[in-house]
Amino acid sequence: MTTTHPVTATPTPPRPLNASRTTATAARVLRQLTHDPRTIALMILVPCVMLFLLRYVFDGSPRTFDSIGASLLGIFPLITMFLVTSIATLRERTSGTLERLLAMPLGKGDLIAGYALAFGALAIVQSALATGLALWFLGLDVTGSPWLLLLVALLDALLGTALGLFVSAFAASEFQAVQFMPAVIFPQLLLCGLFTPRDNMHPALEALSDVLPMSYAVDGMNEVLRHTDMTATFVRDILIVAGCALLVLTLGAATLRRRTA
């Protein structure tokens, strides 16, 4: 008797998203957050406080505040969403709810889209507040439309959600998940052109920064800062950020396994 064929894990055909299950998941994630008002307050207020702080750090040189402030409007949502998503997904994995959900008729896409939707909504609130504060109270001088700033911020938040989801697959504990923040985000922060223009860097680093998505997030913000209309570079930047977000979300979906050891 040599019937040692693996029990057929019938290859599930990728099915279209189920709108009801996706929105149910998004509503559930948001409902979880409503029981945790402190997290919401931190997510919303910390970026505003940082911008406020920054404005007076550069009290003597408003031009510097313009460029750094605009970049940060893109970076904050990325970092916050990265942290929140990586911890939330890790909790989902360790609490057994992920196993339960995947034993139910929930598509992986439904789950990920639900998370992206919920945190995307939160990112809109966060970015709108931070952008509003910077433009109208802190005197951030932006040539382009504030709506474009908001668009980039939203895409950055999506990218953060995607990255957080992806790395949570490699974290066995909350300690590790938090450590992925410096590991994944800090190098991008150093190389994205926030501290010095990217073409001033060592050519090797400049080449590296060309393949990191945060560079394009910051570039996009700077395009809005300097130009009245949507430039070709701006369109390229947001397409790259959106493309990266989708790519990483797909990779994240691949890390969700129905069958685990």
Added chain:
Amino acid sequence: MMNNAPGPPRPTTNTHPHPHPQPHANPEPAAINAQNLTVTRGPRTVLRNLAFTVPRGQITGLLGPSGCGKSTLMRAIVGTQAKVTGTLDVLGRPAGHPTLRTRIGYVTQAPSVYDDLTVRQNLDYFAQILDPGRHATDRRHDNVTRAIADVDLTTHTDALAGNLSGGQRNRVSLAVALLGTPELLVLDEPTVGLDPVLRRDLWALFHDIAASRGATLLVSSHVMDEAERCHRLLLMREGELLADDTPEALRTRTGTETVEAGFLHLVDKAKEEARTKETPR
């Protein structure tokens, strides 16, 4: 002892204690059918060449010491275990088949619910996954209310799951599995850490589910006195099956008073056989 607690069935050989679903009169195949079932985890073989069937409409107890592979077997049945080889058919389909996901209710050993949601919010969410869409709102509401009542948590409907006691959270987890009307319920140690009254009530509920809804239950436990409450037993030890029988037949066969004694008898016999096999070398 616990044997005489209300609720336990006294099935003689294969006759169902309840009037309606006569399992042997059922032309449908067994709920679970395993042949040559082997599961490896890393270098270890956790389940070795298991062969058994679980009849429909009955409660089958999966018993054995902790670490013997009960949870792994249950995960293989619900389709969440990797590296499963051999044949494992569940409700007529290979285990893990997508169409099985609405037909099986599964409760993991640790309560898998969201601590930062209330009992009702937890159940509402899982109900939406099982039975999505706006048109099903009323049906979902009824299902959720019934499931909460089934596990006796009606007074805690709006409490956060994280604020409940361990046993209560276990019951929220169980309520999730009772949503909808699963044909097969796979319950991994559902009564662990519960007081005797609750344990008795839950077993009464399990019997009711099997009798009135015709569902099949596979319930694991390492508490042997719960074995007496099952229609059939699968006794496991170190990844192998020691027995697949009714509690009564097991006691008769081993000439013992309780299932626990019968189990120990079988373990000793297995050890002895292993020893005699090794000595000739």
